[in-house]
Amino acid sequence: MTIGVPKEIKIGETRVSLTPNLCRRVIALGGDVLFEKGAGRSAGFTDDEYKAAGATVVASAARVWKESDFILKVKEPQAGEFALMQEGQTLFTYLHLAACPELAKELCRKNILGIAYETVEGADGSFPLLKPMSQVAGRLSIQIGAYRLQSQLGGSGVLLGGIPGSMPGHVVVIGAGNSGAHAVQMAVGMGARVTVLDLDTRKLEALDQEYRGRVVTLMSNPANIASEVADADLLIGAVLIPAARAPIVVSRKVVRQMRPGSVIVDIAIDQGGCVETIRPTSHEEPTYEEHGVIHYAVPNMPALVGRTSTMGLTQATEPFIALMVQKGVERALVEHPGLGRGVNTRGGRITYDAVALALGFEA
Ligand SMILES: NC(=O)c1ccc[n+]([C@@H]2O[C@H](COP(=O)([O-])OP(=O)(O)OC[C@H]3O[C@@H](n4cnc5c(N)ncnc54)[C@H](O)[C@@H]3O)[C@@H](O)[C@H]2O)c1
Structure with missing residues (x-):
């Protein structure tokens, strides 16, 4: 099996789908690796490291796509890559097809076996290839929020940890799942006053036990959200209802109650965001102000920290990649039903019900 690794071309993307160590393992298991020159650079890996691991490094993306039967990527193919996809190829990457009807059509037209990172399941029904990126986003959200609170950037000038004799900043995290729990951990580490809200009492109990009173846990309901958010220096939106648009849990009215220069980081923006005043921003222009509050x-x-995100992503994809190289893709999909759940397109059809439904295609 020839595994092709093209350089990611989505704007601002810095991750790569294969590390030199994973490349070495793939080759030891009997695979070949065709690697596009410079594809690892923004994650801190040189072409020489891939060559030393046994990869063939080539200058053109077109050659990687043309000569590989299995394409390993991070982000969904971009419009500029559609023409490079080869009939019958296997593609393992984040696909997010519900948001990309043109890509879905193209994958069907070219008979691509599209295995989406985001729908691969663990034995407990969890999504192991989403988890590490949520952890990265959760941890980053506090670092970003702390920076945006700085006076010169239009923030309120609150230092999250405060100093002895002064009030620390108040961080309010809505959603105590993968990203929320990691945001809580970072906020506590910085010495902030932390409140976390969720609908799931088990998540709140786990955090209460872990932090032993150091973190306030509250049920997520409109009254608690209104009072806590009005007092927040930094609000983190981290809710998720799987496969659905994020619910709006913070209304415009509540945002208006926040102090000027306070900051909102809505991690859930990829599912539409959970704050009424939020809209997507980009790495080029990450924030805007509304009602005196900074929105991010x-x-x-995760592209902000290409190295860590690459390590996190590839340590999660490694067992699945190894299985497919060892057993062949078809056998691996049968033997590991959770990997089989990753199949979104096959034989010219959308095979994942929720995606077909979202796109109005026949599953
Ligand atoms: N912006 C980014 O770069 C980025 C990166 C990674 C993940 N994400 C997104 O972050 C979001 C959260 O992901 P996750 O992995 O932490 O999800 P998760 O499923 O682990 O956690 C979500 C939590 O939200 C809670 N929740 C649901 N409805 C709620 C409500 N009304 N009030 C309070 N809590 C509620 C759930 O009980 C759960 O604990 C997702 O949309 C994910 O796609 C974004």
Whole structure:
């Protein structure tokens, strides 16, 4: 099996789908790797490291796509890559087809076996290839929020950890899942006053036990959200209802109650965002101000830390890649039903019900 690794071309993307160590393992398992020159650079890996690991490094993306039966990527193919996709090829990457009808059509037209990172399931029904990126976004959200609170950037000038004799900043996290729990951990580490809200009492109990009173846990309801958000220096939106648009949990009216220069980081923006005043931003222009509050809503935050995100992503994809190289793709999909759940397109059809439904295609 020849595994092709093209350089990511989505604007601002810095991750790569294969590290030199994983490349070495793939080759030891009997695969070949065709790697596009410079594809690892923004994640801190040189072409020489891939060559030393046994990859063939080539200058053109077109050659990688043409000569590989299995394409390994990070982001969904961009419009400029559609023409490069080869009939019958296997593609393993984040696909997010519900948001990309043109790509879905193209994958069907070219008979591509499209295996989406985001729908691969663990034995417990969790999504192991989403988790590490949520952890990255959760941890980053506090670092970004702390920076945006600085006076010179239009923030309120609050230092999250405060100093002895002064009030620390108040961080309010809505959603205590993968990203929310990691935001809480970073906020506590910085010495902030932290409140976390969720609908799931088990999540709140786990955080209460872990932080032993150091973090306030509250049920997510309109009254608690209104009072906590009005007092927040930094609000983190981290809710998710799987496969659905994020619910709006913070209304415009509540945002208006926040102090001037306070900051909102809505991690859930990739599912539409959970704050009424939020709209997507980009790495080029990450923030805007509304009602005196700074809003940050970049949908691909992990690209800010290409190295860590690459390590996190590839350590999660490694067992699935290894299985497919060892057993062949078809056998791996049968033997590992969770990997099989990753199949979104096959034989010219959308095969994942929720995606077909969202696109109005026949599954
Ligand atoms: N912006 C980015 O770069 C980026 C990166 C990674 C993940 N994400 C997104 O972050 C979001 C959160 O992901 P996650 O992995 O943490 O999800 P998760 O499923 O682990 O956690 C979501 C939590 O939200 C809670 N929740 C649902 N409705 C709620 C409500 N009304 N009030 C309070 N809590 C509620 C759930 O009980 C759950 O605990 C997703 O949309 C994910 O796609 C964004």
